[in-house]
Amino acid sequence: MANSTSGDSVVDRVVRVIEAFPEGVTSLQLTELADRAGIPLSSAHRLVRQLSEHGLLDLGAGGTVRLGLRLWELVNRNSPTLALRQAAMPFMEDIQQVLNQNVNLAVLDGWEALFVERLSRRGSVANRARIAGRMPVHISSAGLALMSHQSREVQAEYLEHFQDPSGKVTADVVRHFLAEAAQQGYAQLAGVVDPDTWGIAVPVVNGKRRTVAALGVVVPLAEMRLQALVPALQTAARGIGRHLAD
Amino acid sequence: MANSTSGDSVVDRVVRVIEAFPEGVTSLQLTELADRAGIPLSSAHRLVRQLSEHGLLDLGAGGTVRLGLRLWELVNRNSPTLALRQAAMPFMEDIQQVLNQNVNLAVLDGWEALFVERLSRRGSVANRARIAGRMPVHISSAGLALMSHQSREVQAEYLEHFQDPSGKVTADVVRHFLAEAAQQGYAQLAGVVDPDTWGIAVPVVNGKRRTVAALGVVVPLAEMRLQALVPALQTAARGIGRHLAD
DNA sequence: ACACGTTCTACCATTGAATGGAAGGTATCG
DNA sequence: CGATACCTTCCATTCAATGGTAGAACGTGT
Numbered sequence: 001m002a003n004s005t006s007g008d009s010v011v012d013r014v015v016r017v018i019e020a021f022p023e024g025v026t027s028l029q030l031t032e033l034a035d036r037a038g039i040p041l042s043s044a045h046r047l048v049r050q051l052s053e054h055g056l057l058d059l060g061a062g063g064t065v066r067l068g069l070r071l072w073e074l075v076n077r078n079s080p081t082l083a084l085r086q087a088a089m090p091f092m093e094d095i096q097q098v099l100n101q102n103v104n105l106a107v108l109d110g111w112e113a114l115f116v117e118r119l120s121r122r123g124s125v126a127n128r129a130r131i132a133g134r135m136p137v138h139i140s141s142a143g144l145a146l147m148s149h150q151s152r153e154v155q156a157e158y159l160e161h162f163q164d165p166s167g168k169v170t171a172d173v174v175r176h177f178l179a180e181a182a183q184q185g186y187a188q189l190a191g192v193v194d195p196d197t198w199g200i201a202v203p204v205v206n207g208k209r210r211t212v213a214a215l216g217v218v219v220p221l222a223e224m225r226l227q228a229l230v231p232a233l234q235t236a237a238r239g240i241g242r243h244l245a246d
Numbered sequence: 247m248a249n250s251t252s253g254d255s256v257v258d259r260v261v262r263v264i265e266a267f268p269e270g271v272t273s274l275q276l277t278e279l280a281d282r283a284g285i286p287l288s289s290a291h292r293l294v295r296q297l298s299e300h301g302l303l304d305l306g307a308g309g310t311v312r313l314g315l316r317l318w319e320l321v322n323r324n325s326p327t328l329a330l331r332q333a334a335m336p337f338m339e340d341i342q343q344v345l346n347q348n349v350n351l352a353v354l355d356g357w358e359a360l361f362v363e364r365l366s367r368r369g370s371v372a373n374r375a376r377i378a379g380r381m382p383v384h385i386s387s388a389g390l391a392l393m394s395h396q397s398r399e400v401q402a403e404y405l406e407h408f409q410d411p412s413g414k415v416t417a418d419v420v421r422h423f424l425a426e427a428a429q430q431g432y433a434q435l436a437g438v439v440d441p442d443t444w445g446i447a448v449p450v451v452n453g454k455r456r457t458v459a460a461l462g463v464v465v466p467l468a469e470m471r472l473q474a475l476v477p478a479l480q481t482a483a484r485g486i487g488r489h490l491a492d
Numbered sequence: 493a494c495a496c497g498t499t500c501t502a503c504c505a506t507t508g509a510a511t512g513g514a515a516g517g518t519a520t521c522g
Numbered sequence: 523c524g525a526t527a528c529c530t531t532c533c534a535t536t537c538a539a540t541g542g543t544a545g546a547a548c549g550t551g552t
Binding site: 288 | 539540542548
Binding site for chain 4: 493494495496497498499500501502503504505506507508509510511512513514515516517518519520521522
């Protein structure tokens with residue numbers, strides 16, 4: 001499956017073109033895109049033009065390439081997390097109003113928490129969890145809440161391959177965190193992501209007793225209202241779970 | 247550019263596969279997908295498998311096809327509307343808090359308003375404008391706000407091709423609406439989308455004086471507080487515009 | 493328990509679509 | 523005004539993509 005001398009198929013290249021955009025970058029010059037995707041300029045040009053004819057990309061005058069509005073629309077309409085987000089939104093809004101803090105919703109993808117929805121409140125503490133952002137399992141309360149409710153096999157594999165780039169955390173520490181989170185029914189991390197913030201997250205369990213998401217808040221370190229936060233989160237998480245089909 | 251007997255290229259087919267999912271449907275059987283995309287089963291199978299190897303699709307056991315989490319992530323991270331949404335979010339939250347109503351943000355795509363962000367409040371009236379949803383220009387306040395600030399050429403072309411499927415609205419009526427919206431600086435529609443709701447939207451203008459979005463609210467028909475709503479929206483829209491680079 | 497329908501998956505000889513270097517066009521800069 | 527950098531088009535060559543066919547794996551009704 002590779003017509004090109006470099007040995008990749010058209011599909012490979014389409015994927016690489018879409019992946020070529022660095023995080024947060026919405027626009028790229030054709031030459032740079034070709035460079036990043038590792039595709040000869042003329043081939044990249046042809047490919048981009050084809051994709052933009054279908055609206056998946058947007059090839060502007062002067063070779064400016066953006067992702068297409070149509071692609072954004074299609075993906076968001078039919079996203080695999082659509083049902084989850086729809087079920088969760090009302091409850092997230094409740095949490096935001098009652099606790100007056102940042103709320104976020106994450107799913108586990110690989111060994112990272114992928115944030116699929118977020119409500120932030122002006123004036124509340126900084127929230128690093130951007131929508132479509134990722135955080136490693138071991139330094140996010142959402143990640144810990146998710147991983148602590150996975151099967152023994154998944155957890156074992158995760159811990160086996162665990163490695164902290166910064167070298168500050170060992171697998172044993174993470175094991176301890178996970179055990180604690182599993183036992184308590186929620187995960188918390190103080191001052192890890194941001195020195196002055198505190199993250200708390202609880203698992204969202206669907207009808208088949210599978211943990212499909214984590215519902216979390218980020219609050220100022222000063223506000224130690226664990227007694228108030230955790231029950232509210234757990235109640236909301238149960239509500240979300242009840243509204244999930246699978 | 248077509249190896250297939252049907253005369254479409256690999257790119258065409260990739261696009262059709264992604265487009266094959268009906269609105270709101272997150273999962274499709276392989277056979278149905280092949281059918282909808284108009285691709286022979288064996289070819290569809292091969293294509294889907296390739297895409298799922300890259301994470302753009304998710305081919306589950308038994309031929310269940312979903313859009314990939316990775317695709318959602320990539321598109322949302324690098325979405326062309328990213329800057330707009332980031333600039334708008336704080337202001338939308340302000341509006342939501344102050345007016346205590348549904349807030350939404352739309353861009354013009356073709357002759358429809360495409361809703362790119364939305365904040366709904368529990369207890370507030372129903373809001374038809376789903377994220378990544380579309381509404382025709384002539385029956386949405388956001389659409390009217392956007393179109394009324396387009397160039398004469400665009401408006402002329404729109405009105406020329408205008409046709410209401412329901413036949414209730416004529417081009418002249420729309421022309422009147424647009425003129426009114428342009429003159430007033432905001433667009434409003436009462437009871438059109440939903441009999442008991444009222445939509446108001448104002449244009450968001452960027453540094454280059456181009457109207458790039460519409461900021462709107464949906465309120466109960468009873469609450470006729472135009473005097474309070476419009477200035478608040480216009481202030482927020484100005485704030486958003488100031489924060490937009492281009 | 494059996495036969496039938498349905499759907500997924502794998503195979504492989506044929507064929508024409510995809511490839512990318514080269515050349516032409518256009519804008520920007522010192 | 524030459525030089526550089528970028529976008530765009532062209533076209534002969536070649537090997538990846540194609541899809542009919544057949545088999546495997548279910549599920550379902552009799």
